[in-house]
Amino acid sequence: MERPRLIREDGLRHDGRRPDELRPIRVSIGVLNKASGSALVEYGRTKVLAAVHGPREIPQRHMLLPDRAIIRCRYHMLSFSTHERKSPAPSRREIELSKVVREAIEPVVMSEVFPRTAIDVFVEVINADGGTRTAAVTAASLALADAGVPMRDLVVAVAVGKVGGVLVLDIDEVEDMYGEADMPVAVAPSIGLMTLLQLNGVLTREEFREALKLALKGATQIYEKAREALRDRYMKVKVEE
Amino acid sequence: MSHTPSPAVITPRLKANTIANMLKRGVRSSGRTLTDYRPTDIVVGYVQNADGSALVRLGNTVVVAGVKLEVGSPYPDAPSEGALVVNAEFMPTASPTFEPGPPDENAIELARVIDRALRELKVVDMSKLAIVPGRKVWVVYVDIYVLDHDGNLVDASSIATLTALLNTTLPKVEVDELGNVRVDRSVRVSPLPINNKVVTVTVARTENVLFVDPDLDEESVVETKLVIAVSDDGRIAGIQKSGSGGLAEAEVLAALDIALKTGVNLIKTVESKVSEAASGHSTSTLN
Amino acid sequence: MQSQEVQRVLVVPGEVIAEGDYKISTPNYVVRVDRKYVATIVGLAQIDSESREISVIPLEGCYIPQPEDIVIGYVVDTGLTSWELDIRAPFTATLYAVDFLGRPINPAREDLNKYLTPGDTVLARVEAFDRNRGPIVTTKGKGLGKVVRGTIVEISPVKVARVIGRRGSMYQILTNETGCEVTVARNGRILINCPSRELEEVLVMAILKIEREAHIPGLTDRVKEFIIREKVKRGLIGGETKAD
Numbered sequence: 001m002e003r004p005r006l007i008r009e010d011g012l013r014h015d016g017r018r019p020d021e022l023r024p025i026r027v028s029i030g031v032l033n034k035a036s037g038s039a040l041v042e043y044g045r046t047k048v049l050a051a052v053h054g055p056r057e058i059p060q061r062h063m064l065l066p067d068r069a070i071i072r073c074r075y076h077m078l079s080f081s082t083h084e085r086k087s088p089a090p091s092r093r094e095i096e097l098s099k100v101v102r103e104a105i106e107p108v109v110m111s112e113v114f115p116r117t118a119i120d121v122f123v124e125v126i127n128a129d130g131g132t133r134t135a136a137v138t139a140a141s142l143a144l145a146d147a148g149v150p151m152r153d154l155v156v157a158v159a160v161g162k163v164g165g166v167l168v169l170d171i172d173e174v175e176d177m178y179g180e181a182d183m184p185v186a187v188a189p190s191i192g193l194m195t196l197l198q199l200n201g202v203l204t205r206e207e208f209r210e211a212l213k214l215a216l217k218g219a220t221q222i223y224e225k226a227r228e229a230l231r232d233r234y235m236k237v238k239v240e241e
Numbered sequence: 242m243s244h245t246p247s248p249a250v251i252t253p254r255l256k257a258n259t260i261a262n263m264l265k266r267g268v269r270s271s272g273r274t275l276t277d278y279r280p281t282d283i284v285v286g287y288v289q290n291a292d293g294s295a296l297v298r299l300g301n302t303v304v305v306a307g308v309k310l311e312v313g314s315p316y317p318d319a320p321s322e323g324a325l326v327v328n329a330e331f332m333p334t335a336s337p338t339f340e341p342g343p344p345d346e347n348a349i350e351l352a353r354v355i356d357r358a359l360r361e362l363k364v365v366d367m368s369k370l371a372i373v374p375g376r377k378v379w380v381v382y383v384d385i386y387v388l389d390h391d392g393n394l395v396d397a398s399s400i401a402t403l404t405a406l407l408n409t410t411l412p413k414v415e416v417d418e419l420g421n422v423r424v425d426r427s428v429r430v431s432p433l434p435i436n437n438k439v440v441t442v443t444v445a446r447t448e449n450v451l452f453v454d455p456d457l458d459e460e461s462v463v464e465t466k467l468v469i470a471v472s473d474d475g476r477i478a479g480i481q482k483s484g485s486g487g488l489a490e491a492e493v494l495a496a497l498d499i500a501l502k503t504g505v506n507l508i509k510t511v512e513s514k515v516s517e518a519a520s521g522h523s524t525s526t527l528n
Numbered sequence: 529m530q531s532q533e534v535q536r537v538l539v540v541p542g543e544v545i546a547e548g549d550y551k552i553s554t555p556n557y558v559v560r561v562d563r564k565y566v567a568t569i570v571g572l573a574q575i576d577s578e579s580r581e582i583s584v585i586p587l588e589g590c591y592i593p594q595p596e597d598i599v600i601g602y603v604v605d606t607g608l609t610s611w612e613l614d615i616r617a618p619f620t621a622t623l624y625a626v627d628f629l630g631r632p633i634n635p636a637r638e639d640l641n642k643y644l645t646p647g648d649t650v651l652a653r654v655e656a657f658d659r660n661r662g663p664i665v666t667t668k669g670k671g672l673g674k675v676v677r678g679t680i681v682e683i684s685p686v687k688v689a690r691v692i693g694r695r696g697s698m699y700q701i702l703t704n705e706t707g708c709e710v711t712v713a714r715n716g717r718i719l720i721n722c723p724s725r726e727l728e729e730v731l732v733m734a735i736l737k738i739e740r741e742a743h744i745p746g747l748t749d750r751v752k753e754f755i756i757r758e759k760v761k762r763g764l765i766g767g768e769t770k771a772d
Contacts, residue, residue, distance in 0.1 A: 110568060
């Protein structure tokens with residue numbers, strides 16, 4: 001595939017977005033029946049499902065902690081979620097991202113409420129078009145909220161990229177593949193905590209500051225969507241007359 | 242599945258409190274300040290049979306990294322470029338808590354963080370590693386073994402990796418008329434082509450204190466680490482937040498400043514060690 | 529008649545409920561960050577302006593056992609001297625045979641499966657639960673023990689309070705209007721015994737309506753009207769009581 005033009009003559013991106021524009025974000029809560037909590041999060045064509053089971057006892061008792069719950073997390077891609085079929089065996093990337101996603105949600109979960117239990121978070125990437133780990137973090141935190149696990153804040157995430165020399169918000173797969181840098185960021189906005197920060201690419205100190213500012217701006221918009229979705233579950237219940 | 246780690250070794254609360262309180266006062270049991278890096282001892286070319294290698298001692302943490310070059314097929318999307326493979330293993334020798342077996346999530350994360358920094362900064366000039374363009378190229382295997390664990394394995398590994406790559410030389414190759422490649426490792430033709438240099442610098446956070454290069458005792462009170470890859474020209478070549486905590490924006494920027502300053506100096510140390518070794522002054526061994 | 533409903537606000541994790549100095553009466557569901565009081569759960573927040581107390585009633589979440597709670601458990605395992613019960617908590621509960629049978633037993637001679645076996649239902653009271661041990665339940669007490677008849681309706685444990693209502697008002701309506709025996713266990717399992725199939729149907733529908741609309745004011749009156757309407761539909765009472 002030839003390298004596409006990432007920033008057009010008119011300053012817009014290859015898909016027509018402004019540099020600081022998110023893809024359409026869709027959030028649905030409680031989409032599964034058997035899970036304690038669940039959420040489906042879409043960033044454009046990226047589609048990620050998260051399910052939470054627990055807090056619960058688990059057979060692997062040696063893993064449990066006496067003073068708090070442990071969080072177990074699996075980030076997993078469906079074999080047909082990518083252009084080339086993804087082998088069902090866990091890849092090194094999935095193993096790393098399972099850890100990164102867990103460590104992004106762990107700082108806000110009040111695990112001390114459920115000692116000697118496990119809270120399991122399963123993230124399934126259904127369709128991958130860039131930003132799967134950030135959508136995964138948003139989905140995981142919403143599934144936890146839906147499960148009624150106490151949390152100091154919701155965590156939402158978004159990636160900023162540098163493409164064609166321009167810093168852009170919420171990069172998709174094409175921008176990730178052909179761009180110069182990809183920086184996923186997760187934030188708990190109410191308590192001002194960054195819980196995931198990766199940089200894949202090269203930035204100067206000034207570019208990094210700009211990128212961080214852009215990420216926080218995008219995260220604030222996603223945060224509002226996420227809160228709205230959680231409230232909507234109750235607001236939309238109509239009284240039967 | 243990734244799960245909240247249970248403390249491999251329980252640190253007595255009194256000891257943890259002592260460490261945390263000292264850090265809050267800006268001092269450390271080793272006598273270091275918050276921004277002091279431990280002394281790094283680098284042995285260039287430690288493994289004779291490797292194409293490039295280094296033994297790095299960062300305080301009491303010991304890592305050996307080696308490079309092996311093999312003739313392989315190029316990736317279809319880069320037919321005339323070499324390939325890079327980075328792998329890390331935490332050896333059972335390094336800690337009573339390390340088990341033999343395939344790399345766990347920590348070893349995989351470490352290898353991938355270093356791999357990304359090397360790739361993004363184009364540390365190795367892959368375009369010069371084709372042997373028969375489109376068919377045969379050099380594959381650069383970087384293998385990292387952690388031999389002794391006293392904290393900050395990522396930085397020790399990244400220093401060892403950079404040193405090993407700078408120490409690597411390409412063996413002589415002959416290509417016959419059928420396109421078969423024959424490697425003669427007894428003859429070295431040139432150094433591995435290098436564009437840029439990179440190391441990681443780890444800044445840790447406990448409560449509200451930031452400090453560089455945590456040792457193992459200090460890691461027991463650390464909730465969050467920021468691993469920052471720094472290039473020789475002072476740019477940021479990668480970041481990885483690790484651990485079950487978070488950071489405020491101001492802390493991230495402060496950590497960055499510490500890392501940029503430390504990283505550029507570390508690269509200078511590596512460069513001088515490598516050039517020393519090239520001029521024949523190699524020193525020191527494992528013990 | 530206007531029922532007395534306290535002003536409640538729907539909150540989500542991270543949402544600031546108030547600023548200043550308050551007392552927190554539901555510590556797991558409200559945390560203080562500097563001078564702000566932040567919700568940690570999806571729920572209904574309420575501030576008592578007189579006592580300056582902040583509380584959040586969760587709308588989602590699992591059952592957390594507390595001593596004295598009446599619970600309905602399902603036997604999931606039989607041990608040598610005790611049974612393990614699923615009580616919808618993060619932990620299974622233990623029921624000791626000594627407690628259930630009221631006498632010591634010799635595990636070498638007696639198989640506990642004779643008395644209770646996996647799949648059985650038990651109405652019990654939580655005797656002890658702390659952070660070191662799983663919950664222990666007892667069947668000593670009036671009406672407690674193995675459940676042999678009736679139907680069980682499951683609702684979210686956090687909605688149980690609404691089925692009981694203020695000073696038992698909702699519970700009164702449910703029992704008075706249907707004539708059913710209703711035992712509401714704290715873990716969201718409700719045991720019902722009704723005079724007829726039709727009344728059972730009406731009662732189950734009413735309980736599920738409470739669960740669904742728990743956060744919408746005016747619930748008590750709505751449920752009462754709902755039961756009457758459903759009874760009329762089934763010809764259980766004359767239509768003239770609601771002739772309009």
